Amino acid sequence: MENPTNQLLRPQYVLPEQLVKANLAVTSCFQCRKCSGGCPLTFAMDLLPHHVIRLALLGQEERVFDSMTIWVCSGCQTCTSRCPNGIDIAGTMDWLKEEAVRRGRTLPDDMVATFHRIFLESLRDAGGRLSESGLLRRFTLFKMRRQPDFAGLKADLSLGWKLWKRGRVRWRGPSALRGKGEIAEIFRKVEF
Amino acid sequence: MKVTYYPGCSLEGTAVDYAASIAGVASLLDVDLVELFDWNCCGASSAHSLNHQLALHLPARNLALAEKAGRDVVAPCALCFNRLKVAEKTLQGPQGEELGLSYRGGFKIWDLLDFLTQNAFLESLAAKVVLPLMNLKAVCYYGCLVARPPAVTDRADSENPQNMERLLEVLGATPLDWSFKTDCCGAGLALARPDIIDTLVQRLYERALAAGAECFVVSCQMCQANLDLCQERIARKFGQDYYLPVFYFTELMGLAVGHPQAPHWLAQHLVDPMPLLKMKGII
Ligand code: SF4
Numbered sequence A: 001m002e003n004p005t006n007q008l009l010r011p012q013y014v015l016p017e018q019l020v021k022a023n024l025a026v027t028s029c030f031q032c033r034k035c036s037g038g039c040p041l042t043f044a045m046d047l048l049p050h051h052v053i054r055l056a057l058l059g060q061e062e063r064v065f066d067s068m069t070i071w072v073c074s075g076c077q078t079c080t081s082r083c084p085n086g087i088d089i090a091g092t093m094d095w096l097k098e099e100a101v102r103r104g105r106t107l108p109d110d111m112v113a114t115f116h117r118i119f120l121e122s123l124r125d126a127g128g129r130l131s132e133s134g135l136l137r138r139f140t141l142f143k144m145r146r147q148p149d150f151a152g153l154k155a156d157l158s159l160g161w162k163l164w165k166r167g168r169v170r171w172r173g174p175s176a177l178r179g180k181g182e183i184a185e186i187f188r189k190v191e192f
Numbered sequence B: 001m002k003v004t005y006y007p008g009c010s011l012e013g014t015a016v017d018y019a020a021s022i023a024g025v026a027s028l029l030d031v032d033l034v035e036l037f038d039w040n041c042c043g044a045s046s047a048h049s050l051n052h053q054l055a056l057h058l059p060a061r062n063l064a065l066a067e068k069a070g071r072d073v074v075a076p077c078a079l080c081f082n083r084l085k086v087a088e089k090t091l092q093g094p095q096g097e098e099l100g101l102s103y104r105g106g107f108k109i110w111d112l113l114d115f116l117t118q119n120a121f122l123e124s125l126a127a128k129v130v131l132p133l134m135n136l137k138a139v140c141y142y143g144c145l146v147a148r149p150p151a152v153t154d155r156a157d158s159e160n161p162q163n164m165e166r167l168l169e170v171l172g173a174t175p176l177d178w179s180f181k182t183d184c185c186g187a188g189l190a191l192a193r194p195d196i197i198d199t200l201v202q203r204l205y206e207r208a209l210a211a212g213a214e215c216f217v218v219s220c221q222m223c224q225a226n227l228d229l230c231q232e233r234i235a236r237k238f239g240q241d242y243y244l245p246v247f248y249f250t251e252l253m254g255l256a257v258g259h260p261q262a263p264h265w266l267a268q269h270l271v272d273p274m275p276l277l278k279m280k281g282i283i
């Protein structure tokens, strides 16, 4: 395998150009690390936010697309709010997630991506509003198929029962909207 | 006063307690919340993580509906508020035309807490307080998205918002200073990565206790869910014995003015606030 330092000495321009075109000005980063300093999720990240920005700027596609960081980022917007150069770091994380999926890359851990996909499918199938219980059912099924965890399932069910007793579970989802055709059209247009 | 109300999906589901307390305090302050007709889900974190076009088009449909109604829009959910604001900014910018969505705006999009803590409301509320929440030591927890990023939320005080503290003072409670009021609870990662929520929220519990807090006050149902629903699990995981009720600010408003339904809203929480309120002589 090529020495990573040599890789860094040969920047690739495709990725930074794409990002800048999407108004994500990673090229303005001067590595002050303020983004990473304020990020509450660094404990679960493999690259720090300023690493992601730097590697994206150098066009190191493999490293950014294969990092856990982009999926662990909660979108809390602390970095974006504080960057002295006005870089939308949280927006960059989102862009990288979307692009990783679009390119069909193997994700380091697809739990988060799958959750988002199921969320949007539930919303689409329900005709415009999210059915929380529908989302829960689908996501729990996915988790159990992936890796049966009966202790986890029991804990989830017990929480669900407590919520149910307090009138906080709506078993039947929301009814479809009057404008459900418009919603379907939106999903078609954005190719989801 | 009439405003357009955009409740968002959770308020029809797990956050019915928040929804009920909002209805209760709105009528008390003569605010007529007219629900946006046929509103749709804003797409939440999932849309902006996987499809930026979807993340604009979903709230844009709501904005188009709100434009027809012509009144200011109030959103109780931090994420809904944020997504509506992002869509507003985008549609008003150069990208708006490219997307083929015409939007003139001309109305303001409010986060519910911001809306209800305008001076006029605080003054009329002060006159209605019959059960001041004496000695209730609370930390105000705003979470991420009502404040950040300022370019989207149009808030100058995004690092240190103060309006929930002002509200608590009007209600007679004791808001405490702490540095974690706009920190992240993990929100949308709750189902996919509960381990992350545990770490983030346990940190919040510890910081709140270190500040001397007996409870949290929140303005977002995702914050409420992560702090309230996960408390037992987190306490077990970290071998601690946490007891930190998590109130919506609207519930405390209802309590202080003696709203008859207030105990009912609180009974829907998982961490039962009654022992604390009894100890303080509030209930
Ligand atoms: S805060 Fe902005 S300029 Fe500083 S390292 Fe992060 S992205 Fe770069």
Ligand code: SF4
Pocket: A035, A038, A039, A040, A041, A049, A072, A073, A074, A075, A076, A077, A078, A079, A080, A089, A090, A093
């Ligand atoms: S938006 Fe993501 S990267 Fe930025 S501070 Fe929050 S969690 Fe960290």
